[in-house]
Amino acid sequence: MPWDSETEGDAALSLSDIAEWYTTRIGKEMGPGPWHTVTPADVMRFADATHDWQWIHLDAERALNGPYGVPVAHGFYALSLVPHLTSSLLDLRWTSLGLNYRVDRVRFPAPLPVGVRIRAGAHIKSVRVRPRDFLEVVLAVSVTAEGQSVPACTVDHARLYQLAPGATLPVDGPVDFTPDPRPGS
Template identity: 50%
Template sequence: MATLQEIADWYQERAGRHCGHSDWFEITQQDVNAFADLTRDRQEIHVDPVRAADGPYGAPVAHGFMVLSLITFLTDSLLDLEWSEVGLNQRLDRVRFRAPAVVGCRVRAGVTVVGARTRPRDYLELVLSIAIETEDGAVVCTAEQTRLYRAMPDAALPRFPVLEEEPAPDAHV
């Protein structure tokens, strides 16, 4: 059984280390249209393939905020969260939209641990640097995400499926 401080120390010892990459996720027109409907952002560059073909990218692109909203989905597979009973997205910092995510492309997230510390009410604050990239290596979005987790009473120390020695290029912004 691990204490919250031991879990925080475990992550802090890994600060600056890259955790690997998520599985690929395809950006579909259906998903872009659903996001446009939900957010009421129906610009033709997103939802009209014919008109978007004449635009700056030659095809429809995902909303930047749609790509940003995929961060938790893409990165959770890289973190062993079995020790946690609840997780909350607390904040995003240093968000940058660097390249378009053209409909039909596949994206994945790379994660680097920035740091961790205990917080009031028995929560762990975990800060991650995230880079979302396409298959051709273009970095679509970068951000620093802060999450809060509460450990289960019988929590064990976490582990990563992949832990690389060097941070990913352009991952920390």
């Protein structure tokens, strides 16, 4: 039997421990995260991937006479960047797997001009332990372009995470944790 000042070793961290840690941070503003430039090349690749080649996104000359006076990125392009733009806002080193689970309340309140820089801010909206040992974390996210007061995209983004063996409690961000999942990297 150990003395009162001793421990019998570190107790294994549970998903409930992580859920409790995140629950105490519900409503706390996180970010903004780092800037990301919306390049014409990225918008073209997105158009190719989604088969949405509308001129308002790709034809700079024609867009001059369009409703915004400049080419604008697809709203879904901004939405697709939410996991990347929020990746530094949460310490996810405790996870072995993260999945996009759900998006709710998606809005595109302002156009996203091609060539601008964007970044995201968020707050934790809810946390709950789910079946199959997943933790659901819902972030209320706002993606804003530099110089604009109205967000280009807002969304409630639900993610599911599983606990990694030997995980430790997260730390408050920002964090620099962007693993490269490509094979051989």
